[in-house]
Amino acid sequence: MSDKMDMRISGSSTMPGGEYGKVSISGAGKIQGNVKCESLHCSGSAKVQGDAVAEEMHCSGSVRIEGSVVCTGELASSGSMACQGDVKTERMRCSGSFQGEGKLEGGELSLSGALRVGGDVHCRSLRSSGVCRVGGGVEAETVELSGATEIGGLLNAESVTISAGGKSEIGDIGCASIRVRQDQPGRFWDRVFSGHRKSMGLVTGTIEGDTVELEFTQADVVRGKQVVIGEGCIIRRVEYTESCQAEEGTVEELVQV
Numbered sequence: 001m002s003d004k005m006d007m008r009i010s011g012s013s014t015m016p017g018g019e020y021g022k023v024s025i026s027g028a029g030k031i032q033g034n035v036k037c038e039s040l041h042c043s044g045s046a047k048v049q050g051d052a053v054a055e056e057m058h059c060s061g062s063v064r065i066e067g068s069v070v071c072t073g074e075l076a077s078s079g080s081m082a083c084q085g086d087v088k089t090e091r092m093r094c095s096g097s098f099q100g101e102g103k104l105e106g107g108e109l110s111l112s113g114a115l116r117v118g119g120d121v122h123c124r125s126l127r128s129s130g131v132c133r134v135g136g137g138v139e140a141e142t143v144e145l146s147g148a149t150e151i152g153g154l155l156n157a158e159s160v161t162i163s164a165g166g167k168s169e170i171g172d173i174g175c176a177s178i179r180v181r182q183d184q185p186g187r188f189w190d191r192v193f194s195g196h197r198k199s200m201g202l203v204t205g206t207i208e209g210d211t212v213e214l215e216f217t218q219a220d221v222v223r224g225k226q227v228v229i230g231e232g233c234i235i236r237r238v239e240y241t242e243s244c245q246a247e248e249g250t251v252e253e254l255v256q257v
Contacts, residue, residue, distance in 0.1 A: 237255065
């Protein structure tokens with residue numbers, strides 16, 4: 001059992017930074033300085049004027065951290081959370097909004113809300129069905145994207161799966177395998193006939209991978225061992241070493257190397 005004092009704010013209060021057991025804020029709370037605790041739960045409005053270190057963080061209200069965040073367990077945001085520094089967490093679940101101005105390092109990242117990161121993202125897995133905006137690059141083992149995605153730099157992963165029903169703009173992609181697939185039939189064709197076709201699919205510069213399967217993708221160059229270019233693609237140049245299948249009219253230049 002922890003011998004550290006708990007912090008509970010249910011009204012409006014300002015507390016000093018330091019080490020605590022459980023920190024719970026359901027009103028309007030301000031922590032002056034760095035805080036280290038077992039858990040940080042906020043269902044109200046909170047501001048930390050420094051770094052925040054905790055075993056777990058749950059936010060269903062509004063939290064602003066003016067330093068960095070280290071969460072050794074799960075960081076969950078169903079409200080609004082913002083961090084001016086770097087973020088490191090073992091697991092992140094975001095069904096609300098999370099904004100970090102630095103880099104994000106994590107194990108499992110699961111997003112159904114809105115995530116915005118100013119720097120790079122390093123993680124084991126990234127699954128996003130919401131809005132994901134990354135100013136830098138993304139490095140992961142597995143990536144699954146089905147919402148709206150913007151990645152300014154390189155997406156580097158072992159396995160990449162992207163739904164063509166959302167809009168993904170990615171600088172470049174390097175991977176072992178990538179599959180850009182058509183959305184669910186009903187939803188996909190509804191959007192096409194509604195005149196939103198140009199807002200869908202993947203737009204990128206270069207794709208390099210061993211196994212490449214693409215639909216509704218615009219790219220300058222695609223390089224791979226086994227390449228399949230399906231419907232809706234606009235590819236300037238494809239370079240392949242083993243095999244390539246391409247729908248008519250989807251590739252401007254096809255080269256076996």
